[in-house]
Amino acid sequence: MLLSPLNWIIHISSSLEWGVALVMMYHYGRLVGRKDIRRFALFMLPHWIGSWFVLAYHITGDAIMLLLELSEAINLVGSFALLYATLKILKGDEKREAKPRTALMGALFGGMTMAAGGAPGYSFLMGKSWFDAVLQVSSFVYLTFLVLLLRVRKQDPEAFSFLTVAGFWFVLVFISVTVCCMYVAIHVLGYKSLSHNDFLHGLAESLLSASNLMIAIGIHKQHKLAAERLRA
Numbered sequence: 001m002l003l004s005p006l007n008w009i010i011h012i013s014s015s016l017e018w019g020v021a022l023v024m025m026y027h028y029g030r031l032v033g034r035k036d037i038r039r040f041a042l043f044m045l046p047h048w049i050g051s052w053f054v055l056a057y058h059i060t061g062d063a064i065m066l067l068l069e070l071s072e073a074i075n076l077v078g079s080f081a082l083l084y085a086t087l088k089i090l091k092g093d094e095k096r097e098a099k100p101r102t103a104l105m106g107a108l109f110g111g112m113t114m115a116a117g118g119a120p121g122y123s124f125l126m127g128k129s130w131f132d133a134v135l136q137v138s139s140f141v142y143l144t145f146l147v148l149l150l151r152v153r154k155q156d157p158e159a160f161s162f163l164t165v166a167g168f169w170f171v172l173v174f175i176s177v178t179v180c181c182m183y184v185a186i187h188v189l190g191y192k193s194l195s196h197n198d199f200l201h202g203l204a205e206s207l208l209s210a211s212n213l214m215i216a217i218g219i220h221k222q223h224k225l226a227a228e229r230l231r232a
Contacts, residue, residue, distance in 0.1 A: 164218030
């Protein structure tokens with residue numbers, strides 16, 4: 001395996017953060033009685049699954065390219081899923097259901113400060129085959145999702161906190177830095193791939209972890225505010 005123990009911790013925590021954020025988003029949707037938010041949480045699943053295929057790829061020492069390509073295909077599905085879920089929130093016809101059972105149940109989940117994170121956009125940085133066309137489509141869809149997310153935040157601030165929206169946008173910082181790190185590792189330092197330079201690889205991946213953490217903390221804050229309103 002190419003990754004150091006510290007780099008493995010960063011990769012695994014990044015994936016876990018997205019997963020916990022997914023769970024927190026779902027329970028926030030239950031707390032405020034909104035099916036559209038719960039759907040959004042469920043549609044975060046493909047990116048989370050894709051992140052584990054990337055981890056499996058690294059376990060093989062970056063030897064089984066099929067695992068990376070599968071992660072790219074799953075992330076494409078995930079980008080379309082997030083876009084669809086965001087459009088449903090903008091449509092606004094599912095904003096309210098029956099009242100949630102208790103505020104206390106929601107508050108228990110609001111107290112979670114960890115978050116679970118996948119890697120939307122991660123694998124498209126590494127593709128070098130005909131699959132690049134698919135990755136370009138995935139990138140375009142994800143960018144469209146980000147733009148619509150800003151509209152949701154403006155029209156329906158209950159759905160997402162500012163920090164959660166910023167976390168989704170921060171993925172673009174992760175992508176940009178990763179591209180730069182790849183160029184330096186391969187073309188300047190002469191490594192075979194970014195994975196062969198542990199420092200640059202870890203630096204880039206830590207930004208994805210930060211992005212996922214922003215998403216999760218934003219959900220936690222939104223959840224806490226909603227629970228307080230219900231208790232009042």
